[in-house]
Amino acid sequence: MPEPAILIDVNDLSAFYGESHVLHGVSLTIRAGEVVTLLGRNGAGKTTTLKSIMGIVRQRQGSIKINGLETVGLPSNRIARLGVAFCPEERGIFSSLSVEENLLLPPIIQPGGLGLDDLFTLFPNIRERLSTRQGTRLSGGEQQMLAIARVLRTGARILMLDEPTEGLAPVIVEQIGEAILALKARGFTIVLVEQNFHFASGLADRNYVMEDGVIVEMVAREEVREKAGLLQEYLGV
Amino acid sequence: MTTIFDMPIAILGLQILIGLQNGAFYALLSLGLAVIFGMMNVINFAHGAQYMLGAFLAYILLSWLGLGYWWALLLVPLLVGIFGLAVERLFLRHLYHLDHLYGLLLTFGLVLIVEGVMVDMFGASGLPYSKPDLLQGAERIPLSWVTGNERDIMMMPVYRLWVIAASIVVCLIVWFAIEKTRLGSYLRAATENPTLVRAFGINVPIMVMLTYGFGVALAGFAGVLAAGLQAVTPHMGSSLIIVVFAVVVIGGMGSIMGSILTGFVLGLIEAVVKIAYPEATNIVIFVIMICVLLVRPAGLFGREA
Ligand SMILES: Nc1ncnc2c1ncn2[C@@H]1O[C@H](COP(=O)(O)OP(=O)(O)O)[C@@H](O)[C@H]1O
Ligand SMILES: [Mg+2]
Numbered sequence: 001m002p003e004p005a006i007l008i009d010v011n012d013l014s015a016f017y018g019e020s021h022v023l024h025g026v027s028l029t030i031r032a033g034e035v036v037t038l039l040g041r042n043g044a045g046k047t048t049t050l051k052s053i054m055g056i057v058r059q060r061q062g063s064i065k066i067n068g069l070e071t072v073g074l075p076s077n078r079i080a081r082l083g084v085a086f087c088p089e090e091r092g093i094f095s096s097l098s099v100e101e102n103l104l105l106p107p108i109i110q111p112g113g114l115g116l117d118d119l120f121t122l123f124p125n126i127r128e129r130l131s132t133r134q135g136t137r138l139s140g141g142e143q144q145m146l147a148i149a150r151v152l153r154t155g156a157r158i159l160m161l162d163e164p165t166e167g168l169a170p171v172i173v174e175q176i177g178e179a180i181l182a183l184k185a186r187g188f189t190i191v192l193v194e195q196n197f198h199f200a201s202g203l204a205d206r207n208y209v210m211e212d213g214v215i216v217e218m219v220a221r222e223e224v225r226e227k228a229g230l231l232q233e234y235l236g237v
Numbered sequence: 238m239t240t241i242f243d244m245p246i247a248i249l250g251l252q253i254l255i256g257l258q259n260g261a262f263y264a265l266l267s268l269g270l271a272v273i274f275g276m277m278n279v280i281n282f283a284h285g286a287q288y289m290l291g292a293f294l295a296y297i298l299l300s301w302l303g304l305g306y307w308w309a310l311l312l313v314p315l316l317v318g319i320f321g322l323a324v325e326r327l328f329l330r331h332l333y334h335l336d337h338l339y340g341l342l343l344t345f346g347l348v349l350i351v352e353g354v355m356v357d358m359f360g361a362s363g364l365p366y367s368k369p370d371l372l373q374g375a376e377r378i379p380l381s382w383v384t385g386n387e388r389d390i391m392m393m394p395v396y397r398l399w400v401i402a403a404s405i406v407v408c409l410i411v412w413f414a415i416e417k418t419r420l421g422s423y424l425r426a427a428t429e430n431p432t433l434v435r436a437f438g439i440n441v442p443i444m445v446m447l448t449y450g451f452g453v454a455l456a457g458f459a460g461v462l463a464a465g466l467q468a469v470t471p472h473m474g475s476s477l478i479i480v481v482f483a484v485v486v487i488g489g490m491g492s493i494m495g496s497i498l499t500g501f502v503l504g505l506i507e508a509v510v511k512i513a514y515p516e517a518t519n520i521v522i523f524v525i526m527i528c529v530l531l532v533r534p535a536g537l538f539g540r541e542a
Pocket of ligand 1: 017020022040041042043044046047048049
């Protein structure tokens, strides 16, 4: 079987916040249909990596190819139009928008997005809360589901989720895990940043481990067991 | 005739009407300021100058091109809006990452330039503008249904009524567009978190530019309305805008409907003060501003930062 196409190809990426140099030569590849995690301690550079790919962090050097197109010079609105969607760590639910407006906010960028019925099957809680006047009135778990649901409508095929389970109750974590598997089954490509290694490794095809702004290890699903000791060392779990 | 505060009720009614009409301007102008500040973090000090520009453009359209009031209502907001787009593109967008103060200074500089040019071209004394026949004159309104006295009759100037009505309609359209439409949801979202809205694929910088143009167009529209009420002078904006800033401070930046209501209510309060204690008319809004700042620094409808 030929390997699926490379959708994201990051090569020797450096990223900066003003004077401070945060990513020091990150290289990674994401293939179509994969679930890939970025693991690492707090401050390792995981969020910065996602934001650099998304174009939210603008000060970048190196190469980020999405579907073969070099995007290092592009602003985030152009990168989004290539079919990449981002769920931020802080979820980014808008308080001046109702739940329904939050859900419908991201514009459709290409055909093939999920319809509302599919979204409600995936996240039944959202349907009940649709008329809530302020998106931020939802519980943390509901906000996370809403943050994921709203980018599934747009036709984006690459999802980048930054710590979607952070601070959530175990039942909700489980529900989000199931949703991620369901999305993988629908052919979405998913980049998942996680602190919860147990959760992440159960879903992932491959895991990248970051430390101090570089990728220090790549662990495929088959190797997770044999490299468990190494992973524990890196992640401090 | 029936009197209240030793004043014939007809005169009282007129004062209230004038108060509402002043409120109509406060509402239109503070609405534009609030939309611009929310989206761009820019305190648009040039708002008064852009309002003045609106009045002058109405005058110019009429005296140079023979285009009357209704054309002015349509064209002037577009022209002033385009002027706003140019200001945003050329200057303001280089200041967004800096402190509010820089936008304020830039737009203040713009006021000096625009007013200076207008004084140079048209003089400072003021130009007359003739409003359309339809809006001339006054309506006889019987007040006997309030007072029971057949002799209580009020003359309502049609143009003032028109200003109030036009302002209410435009304010409500803007409110609807921002609070109830899809475009408005982009605007509200980008006010909260422009970075994320942009990462959804929306061209936020263009949206910011259009928002500024739109806010400025509202000032231009108010300027056309004002041209029918008073002499068109280069300094007509400066005196008004100081009060409008106080209105914005009182209302707070957080809410569109808040800006509209605050504008009308303060116009009304001013009128009541003018009737009850005329000496305080010019300061009442500033006194209210100080009181509101002491109790709610973010304004009546504002959100605490
Ligand atoms: N806006 C910022 N300005 C300056 N430094 C930042 C900013 N955001 C993150 N950093 C720094 O960049 C490094 C990587 O942060 P981040 O990518 O958020 O890590 P992670 O998501 O792995 O916890 C950290 O040292 C952090 O302090
Ligand atoms: Mg992070």
